[in-house]
Amino acid sequence: MIIQSLLDTDLYKFTMMQAVLHQHPGAQAEYRFRCRTPGVDLARHIDAISDEIDHLCTLRMRPEELDYLRGLRFIKPDFVDFLGLFQFQRRFVTLRPSAQVPGEIELEVAGPWLHTILFEVPLLAIVNEVYFRDTQGAPDEAEGLRRLHAKIERINAAVGYEDCRITDFGTRRRYSRAWHEALVPYLVEGLGEKFSGTSNVDLARRHGLVAQGTMAHEWLQAFQALGPRLRDSQVAAFDAWAHEYRGDLGIALTDVIGLDAFVRDFDMYFCKLFDGMRHDSGDPVAWGERLIAHLAENRVDPRGKVFVFSDGLDIDEVMRLYAHFRGRCRMSFGIGTNLTNDLGPTPLNIVLKMVRCNGQPVAKISDSPGKGMCDDPGYLAYLRQVFDLPPEPA
CATH class of the missing domain: 3.20.140.10 (nicotinate phosphoribosyltransferase)
Structure with a gap:
């Protein structure tokens, strides 16, 4: 299987997760997937992606992994104890073919922020590897x-x-x-x-x-x-x-x-x-x-x-x-x-971004066209107004 350790993710997911545990343990979050690369058929790989997510949700922290985290100067003991109990919950993930765009998938994560924050990186790694494994084969x-x-x-x-x-x-x-x-x-x-x-x-x-x-x-x-x-x-x-x-x-x-x-x-x-x-x-x-x-x-x-x-x-x-x-x-x-991912085939540009917190829309307004993400145009316009930013280009 693709993900074999809960540590197979980026450090900043743990550093943010620790702060969430200490400051906002009851917050709710929603994330949405987007493939920015046009014309990619991910829907035909949906069963394989789903199987990998099922496996991800069986993983637990190993004693040696918890010991490693305890040795990081900025990781606190109570957070390591929490991670010793942590396990991904499949019910927080929704995966289905897109009803609007043939070939695209709808991948969403929704639930307590503390229990969903770690999903982003392994889910993206799973989508990426399944796609290249099934379309390109073993890496050259x-x-x-x-x-x-x-x-x-x-x-x-x-x-x-x-x-x-x-x-x-x-x-x-x-x-x-x-x-x-x-x-x-x-x-x-x-x-x-x-x-x-x-x-x-x-x-x-x-x-x-x-x-x-x-x-x-x-x-x-x-x-x-x-x-x-x-x-x-x-x-x-x-x-x-x-x-x-x-x-x-x-x-x-x-x-x-x-x-x-x-x-x-x-x-x-x-x-x-x-x-x-x-x-x-x-x-x-x-x-x-x-x-x-x-x-x-x-x-x-x-x-x-x-x-x-x-x-x-x-x-x-x-x-x-x-x-x-x-x-x-x-x-x-x-x-x-x-x-x-520089072996010949064109890489995918995929993201899984937070779109809501505590039921309210949130947004990223990027300094590069196409990198922003928000599912509520009205909120995005309001956010720009509040921060005295010009309207989004048409």
């Missing part, structure tokens, strides 16, 4: 390794990139679990100190790597419904994060309501408190320049802050951004699909 490892070694050699041969740091962010869109497992040792050996770890907790545990991650969009989205005022939702989310982690895990996500709204909310207090920011949509150079100026305006030296770039990166883009910002800030680069 020879071609994958050829491409991987070319990337490693390119950045190792470049002068001045000794401090460039790359992280594996590729769990949710990997070609397969086996291929993900196979490429990690090559990254460790080939990149050396340039490889800073992986977002995948299972791989980090078993390969002695640093597990990387802080928060995702859903943390800030949820606060649109959790209060206090909608206009103060981002500030409340950042305050709640700081309350949970007391300065640890200090990378803030900037594009839930767009960079303009983020800059207005991320005042001097947050500029000094957080270690850095993560880019996930929009022009990365314009983003970095804007934040360098914003930090300077708030009397914070940007050279001490970490800028995490994670939007559709490949090695060429990593090198371009590193060269542009070198010496002006610290940098880290999270590469996903281009590391774990």
